[in-house]
Amino acid sequence: EKGGFEHFMLKEIHEQPKAYRDTMRGRIDESGKKVVLPELKLTKEQIKGISKIQIIACGTAYHAGLVGRQAIESLVRIPVETDVASEYRYRSPIVTPDTLVIVVSQSGETADTLAALREAQSHGAHVLAITNVVGSSIARDADDVIATLAGPEIAVASTKAYTSQLIAFYLLSLYLAEVRGTQTQDEVARIIAAMQALPEQLENMLAKPDAIKAYAEQISKHEHLFFIGRGLDYAVVQEGSLKLKEISYIHSEAYAAGELKHGTLALIEEGIPVIALATQDAVLEKTVSNIKEVSARGADIMAITHEEHVVSLLKSVNQAFAIPKTLPLLTPALSVVPLQLLSYYASLARGNDVDKPRNLAKSVTVE
Numbered sequence: 092e093k094g095g096f097e098h099f100m101l102k103e104i105h106e107q108p109k110a111y112r113d114t115m116r117g118r119i120d121e122s123g124k125k126v127v128l129p130e131l132k133l134t135k136e137q138i139k140g141i142s143k144i145q146i147i148a149c150g151t152a153y154h155a156g157l158v159g160r161q162a163i164e165s166l167v168r169i170p171v172e173t174d175v176a177s178e179y180r181y182r183s184p185i186v187t188p189d190t191l192v193i194v195v196s197q198s199g200e201t202a203d204t205l206a207a208l209r210e211a212q213s214h215g216a217h218v219l220a221i222t223n224v225v226g227s228s229i230a231r232d233a234d235d236v237i238a239t240l241a242g243p244e245i246a247v248a249s250t251k252a253y254t255s256q257l258i259a260f261y262l263l264s265l266y267l268a269e270v271r272g273t274q275t276q277d278e279v280a281r282i283i284a285a286m287q288a289l290p291e292q293l294e295n296m297l298a299k300p301d302a303i304k305a306y307a308e309q310i311s312k313h314e315h316l317f318f319i320g321r322g323l324d325y326a327v328v329q330e331g332s333l334k335l336k337e338i339s340y341i342h343s344e345a346y347a348a349g350e351l352k353h354g355t356l357a358l359i360e361e362g363i364p365v366i367a368l369a370t371q372d373a374v375l376e377k378t379v380s381n382i383k384e385v386s387a388r389g390a391d392i393m394a395i396t397h398e399e400h401v402v403s404l405l406k407s408v409n410q411a412f413a414i415p416k417t418l419p420l421l422t423p424a425l426s427v428v429p430l431q432l433l434s435y436y437a438s439l440a441r442g443n444d445v446d447k448p449r450n451l452a453k454s455v456t457v458e
């Protein structure tokens with residue numbers, strides 16, 4: 092049942108190229124220039140009338156929402172708020188009938204997310220669920236569903252569900268952009284082509300896990316570490332940090348790289364591992380200056396970046412790992428994978444129960 096893999100988590104990490112293909116299948120028209128989402132009940136008129144979007148979810152699904160916000164805001168220019176579901180209801184959110192609410196849930200059974208969905212509906216909002224389980228409570232109650240076709244996810248630590256949620260957000264953003272006329276057809280075609288290349292790029296990465304495995308063994312001896320990144324890299328390191336805590340039990344914090352100097356630098360001491368995600372070229376220079384801030388304080392830095400930056404980054408970091416190049420917006424669909432593998436191998440090195448980490452359940456049905 093684990094298909095030759097030692098754990099479900101590793102199997103599911105390796106199923107991501109297929110999950111990408113399955114989630115895209117039938118949702119890109121033959122010309123390759125247009126996303127089609129025939130399942131949506133949301134009409135084009137409704138889409139044209141959306142004044143804001145709220146994305147609500149828990150844990151890893153919330154982290155997918157952070158990337159979703161960036162995709163929607165940059166491609167569609169509709170303002171997006173993101174909330175963790177357990178906070179949403181208690182901040183008296185401003186929800187109107189022209190608010191589109193997107194709830195994200197692998198299981199479709201998370202109690203807080205379901206409650207947030209109902210709260211939003213009670214204010215007349217249209218609720219669209221991105222979920223991996225089409226028969227779930229959230230799928231049943233939502234006004235619309237975009238199914239991620241990741242297949243069953245067994246390991247408690249979510250991997251392929253997260254990345255499929257990213258694909259769903261990219262597809263939805265492109266669809267909304269088309270209806271609202273915010274992107275040219277050529278731009279949409281360019282993004283679609285890059286999305287279609289992701290599964291193979293990911294396969295190439297998965298074929299070479301050795302460098303990450305060796306690094307995981309190194310960090311498995313530490314009790315604390317930091318992740319830093321800017322923009323989409325910050326969204327991805329939040330997921331990387333959660334994954335690492337969840338299964339390796341190593342304490343980590345994910346910081347917006349520019350925010351370190353507002354307090355956190357006090358914790359950077361000789362030899363502490365810092366993992367810097369530096370894939371967003373628009374903010375690379377700024378990230379590099381933040382890398383230098385931690386390097387000056389003796390941090391042991393590992394950077395994840397693109398091949399072309401490895402040599403220059405190695406002037407300030409101890410190790411650098413290159414990932415394949417795609418569009419900046421799509422990079423999270425590749426850059427999260429070394430972080431998933433890092434957590435997996437760190438957990439393994441510590442002798443933990445990778446698929447069933449302590450204190451956690453696969454589906455959280457209490458608030």
Ligand code: F6R
Binds near residue numbers: 150152204
């Ligand atoms: C982390 C993890 C959790 C879930 C969260 C939401 O690996 O699995 O953080 O993402 O409990 O679960 P769903 O997506 O089922 O609503």
